[in-house]
Amino acid sequence: MATIKAIEGRSVHQIQSGQVIVDLNSVVKELVENSLDAGATSIEVRFKNQGLDSIEVQDNGKGIPPDDFDTVALKHHTSKLSRYEDLTSLDTFGFRGEALSSLCALSKFHILTARAEDGAVGKKLDFEVSGKLKSIGVSAAQRGTTVTVDELFYNLPVRRKELEKNIKREYGKVLSLLNAYACISVGVRFTVSNHMPKGKKVVAFSTKSNTTTKENIVNVFGAKMLLSLMKLDLHLDMSPSNGPGTQGARNWATQATDRSMEVQVQGHISRPVFGEGRQAPDRQMFFVNSRPCQLPPVSKAINEVYKSFNVSQSAFIFANLIMDTHAYDVNVSPDKRTIMLHDQTALLESLKSALTEMFDQTDHTVPQSTL
Numbered sequence: 159m160a161t162i163k164a165i166e167g168r169s170v171h172q173i174q175s176g177q178v179i180v181d182l183n184s185v186v187k188e189l190v191e192n193s194l195d196a197g198a199t200s201i202e203v204r205f206k207n208q209g210l211d212s213i214e215v216q217d218n219g220k221g222i223p224p225d226d227f228d229t230v231a232l233k234h235h236t237s238k239l240s241r242y243e244d245l246t247s248l249d250t251f252g253f254r255g256e257a258l259s260s261l262c263a264l265s266k267f268h269i270l271t272a273r274a275e276d277g278a279v280g281k282k283l284d285f286e287v288s289g290k291l292k293s294i295g296v297s298a299a300q301r302g303t304t305v306t307v308d309e310l311f312y313n314l315p316v317r318r319k320e321l322e323k324n325i326k327r328e329y330g331k332v333l334s335l336l337n338a339y340a341c342i343s344v345g346v347r348f349t350v351s352n353h354m355p356k357g358k359k360v361v362a363f364s365t366k367s368n369t370t371t372k373e374n375i376v377n378v379f380g381a382k383m384l385l386s387l388m389k390l391d392l393h394l395d396m397s398p399s400n401g402p403g404t405q406g407a408r409n410w411a412t413q414a415t416d417r418s419m420e421v422q423v424q425g426h427i428s429r430p431v432f433g434e435g436r437q438a439p440d441r442q443m444f445f446v447n448s449r450p451c452q453l454p455p456v457s458k459a460i461n462e463v464y465k466s467f468n469v470s471q472s473a474f475i476f477a478n479l480i481m482d483t484h485a486y487d488v489n490v491s492p493d494k495r496t497i498m499l500h501d502q503t504a505l506l507e508s509l510k511s512a513l514t515e516m517f518d519q520t521d522h523t524v525p526q527s528t529l
């Protein structure tokens with residue numbers, strides 16, 4: 159008798175969803191990115207009990223058209239990408255159509271949405287665990303979309319227990335992630351709040367509709383931060399004839415012959431002087447083309463150079479790497495936070511020498527704002 163059988167559809171859905179939505183961070187990241195993709199200029203993130211009871215993201219974006227209600231939460235249904243080839247020219251955060259369907263499988267989930275032409279009348283959408291639309295209700299709503307995720311992992315008891323156990327740490331990580339989105343998103347107002355069961359609603363932080371990342375940083379971290387920061391504006395050219403890492407640069411050249419091999423590193427960093435750094439590396443944000451992501455090798459390189467100037471403190475780092483979309487791959491991990499950079503070695507070498515040169519030229523005695 160054959161022993162290999164197909165896994166039941168419902169179980170496959172739950173397994174796959176658990177890989178897209180792994181923790182509190184992935185829920186918030188997916189919802190905030192959807193709001194940004196919808197062109198929102200105001201995003202409010204509301205937690206209840208640090209996210210254990212509820213996570214709600216409200217935006218004033220374009221809303222969801224009624225024709226899309228049936229498919230909005232179905233797996234691999236997206237309005238953003240239809241062919242794999244489109245990935246390289248991607249200018250949206252989302253592209254896999256997995257977030258909402260996964261949230262249906264792992265939480266008590268609903269959407270309230272209204273477009274400009276709907277007046278103040280919104281549609282409340284409820285879904286089956288599979289992502290199939292269950293019912294449409296009517297409710298008062300401004301233009302935009304509110305997604306509510308209640309009782310995350312209620313149907314996965316082991317994960318739910320883990321989440322409850324680690325909720326303080328998870329919530330801390332989520333605030334750091336939201337800091338990154340709020341700082342990079344120029345022209346978008348962010349408000350993040352938490353409501354504990356017996357407490358009051360507390361605003362964790364908020365930004366205004368600022369025109370620069372510098373103003374966003376002040377809103378999030380306070381004006382004092384400005385004094386210790388200097389502007390980061392490095393131009394890295396990794397053409398074969400240029401600078402260090404020529405071996406790596408050649409690899410890059412073969413991978414993307416006619417592509418630009420230039421990377422701009424823009425942002426803000428603590429002055430490399432004792433007293434201007436921080437006790438812990440708790441405020442370090444990295445972006446590729448304004449997409450918040452984890453870049454451990456880049457982080458390590460910048461920290462190494464900083465430590466060679468300020469041995470006992472860590473830097474505040476806000477670093478946005480601007481580069482050709484062919485020079486990296488966002489489709490590495492299900493949560494899209496890990497980005498693979500092609501020819502990383504040449505990039506890191508070039509970054510380290512440019513940063514060292516910049517720090518060498520910094521006035522190491524008198525602290526001053528160079529922003």
Ligand code: ADP
Pocket residue numbers: 188192193196217219220221222230231235236237238251252253254255256257258259303
């Ligand atoms: P993806 O973002 O990869 O397309 P999602 O599951 O996150 O997949 O979302 C599915 C679709 O739902 C999106 O392509 C978009 O059309 C719509 N959508 C999701 N969130 C919003 C929102 N906040 N505002 C408008 N449309 C949204």
Ligand code: MG
Pocket residue numbers: 188191192251252253255257
């Ligand atoms: Mg999405």
